[in-house]
Amino acid sequence: MGQTMRVVAIAKALQRRGHEIKFLAGDKLIPVIRRFGIDVIEIDDMPQHEYPLSDQLDDPRCRKELLAKMQQVMGRLREIETEAAVREKPDLLLCGTISGPQVGQELGIPSLLTFLQPHGTKTLALFTERLKDSKAKSELAGSLAAASLIILEGMPEISGGVTMASLGANAVELQDQIHFSGPLLTEYPDEMPSREVLREKHGAAADKPLVYVTIGGGSALIGEQFLQIVLEALKMLPQLTGIIATGIAISPEKIKSFNPPGNTKVRGFVPGTELIKASDVTIFHGGSSTLMNCIACGTPAVVIPSMGEQEDNGDVLAHNGAGIVLEKETLTASLLAEAIQKIVGDSRYRRQALRLKALGEKYGGAVAVAFLAEKIAAREAVRQ
Template sequence: MARVLIVNIPAEGHVNPTLGLVKQLIDRGEEVVYVCTEEYRNKVLQTGAEFRSYPFQVDPFSYDPDLKPAPYKHPSQFANMVVRGIIQKIVPEILQVIEGDKYDYFIFDSLMGWGGTIIAQRLGIPAVCSIASFAFVDPLGSEQGLIDDDIENVYESTLELAQQLATQFNVPAPSIQELTKHAGQLKLVYTSRYLQPKADQLDDSFYFAGTSVVPRKDAPNLPLAQLLDPHKQTVYIAMGTILNRDLAFYKLCFDAFQHLPIQFILSSGKDTDMGSLADCIPSNFIVRPYIPQLEVLERADAFVTHAGMNSVSEALYYNVPMVMIPLTSDQPLVSNRVQELGAGITLDHHTLTAEVLRETLMQVLGDSSYRQQAGHIGESLRQAGGYIQAADTIIRQFSKIKQQI
């Protein structure tokens, strides 16, 4: 039996994919200590892991200026977000939470970047990088690579801060590339090689586990059998848990879809005040603050989404084609890949109109090829092995390392 440390960032799309893995590790006799923010305590405790929290601003990706999602025009901006928004703020807190503890290996979220390397080096143990999005063959922002005076300043200030942190933690200073590099002896990616862009450029240290789908015990009960008309198509609309307060977008959906003979289910977000739109909700819409997403996707004919990796992976797992409206971060990369493989259509949120949104949805619903391609990708995700084989791979990997010591 090994003692395992898992550290994650406070985001649903990064915590949810790890839960099945944690349960499997525990079922195989591993002792797991999971460190995240307090809001994820109950979700983690349900796996059987020991939970510890580090202090962090509630909903930081909405309110923290260093973490608030934004389009990256150059890799230095992404590196700056990782160092300033995540490493500087949470690594000292995590080290304090685990001070004096002994572990055999360590699993950390890929958005921690070099921060995961710092913790692994301080503990003197091997590490697994948990990648909840695509593995980045190229850092975010590389596709544009714009350089101006602001980018130069970001580059210099990022390296300066990294040098200060290296001194503080008594570890070697990193290069700009190492700040966001997927580190660790093993990189666990929650997708398939088929869906992963440029998979042929990734070495054997990357293990593709497929979508990690486990029942969510904290999901609200929604009597779908009573609410849904079996004679109508069902379309699910959700914009994730970070960028879901855009009332103008919800009004656009109401205007676009109100006269269609389709049942729409819209997840507005638990912190979104829909009061000003209460009189605008059409009769063919079910609107709730929080929806049991997996249950809805099992029944959905299409999904209107921001193209967050977790949402897209879960939709494809259930063979659901998509209308994708990427907003920031890795979402354009995700949506472009799904469109490239024929399982959905990407729209530009800057020029989006009700007419375009309606016509695009009807195209996805009316052309069976989108459903077929979503099913092809879904099969690759289901056949990848999931968290069961991922747990086997991790235990086997670190059993070998332990025997060599």
């Protein structure tokens, strides 16, 4: 979902500039894309593949099977993308898959390839572990070389020590093709109503600090146990208002069985960027999309990661004085309440979060990428 939303953000920026957008998607992503008013080319037989976890990759036989499956999926995806590109004859391919740029190169169509910037050595280790297979390495190298421009969502100032050299010699050679974008969002916080208006819209008390909690959908930490810890923590902080979004982690029927304190509302789905902007502190698991939203909104956070990539993302905020990271294994309601209170009571966290916001804005976001996309498409049109 995070990778999809990066592409959607750029697509929406291009659409607002008058360009026709068609989005190749299948399965659960179709209604998500349509919700943004983008025309979808539906794929009935979209191949499915789950990225392997680190412990799976430790087993050579399992790794071989997973990589073989990945190659099969990538091959079918490439066929689908080629068929669509031949039929639609686009001026530009905006790619969230590594097969897309190679399709564009074969058909003479310029392409933009989007990635999330790695925020630390743990993310880099997981990434390189997945590339132990020579075919996977070759596929990625070919994709990077084929792309007209590589978009990294993020800023070099929050790289966590990961440099282009860390990604290999091929990445260093492609330095001039890489553009950092800052946060890529479909709607930017400064375009939204004020914090006060948003707080009123979502039923938050005007005279109390607001805590927004997103349970998320991609973490091993999600579920009822974590929700119970959050409810107990907020019960200890009656001077605050809490809004918890459970997403797909907990069913609506199950939510009703919980008994939240009077200062807390538990909901299924909410407009996340609005709540992050409205809140005084956001609590999440370290997912990249929420991290970028916190940076774009200038909102400090408490991060409770459950995997290496999330730990790196949490460290971005902690090392910049814009957040606190708590360990999943030792998490208690008291520790969470203490961290919330610390951020709410110390204005330095908000100031540092706003500093990150200003840093991200320098890179221009999806609007700047849309301008670059237009230049690339126009340049190719002249060449032809």
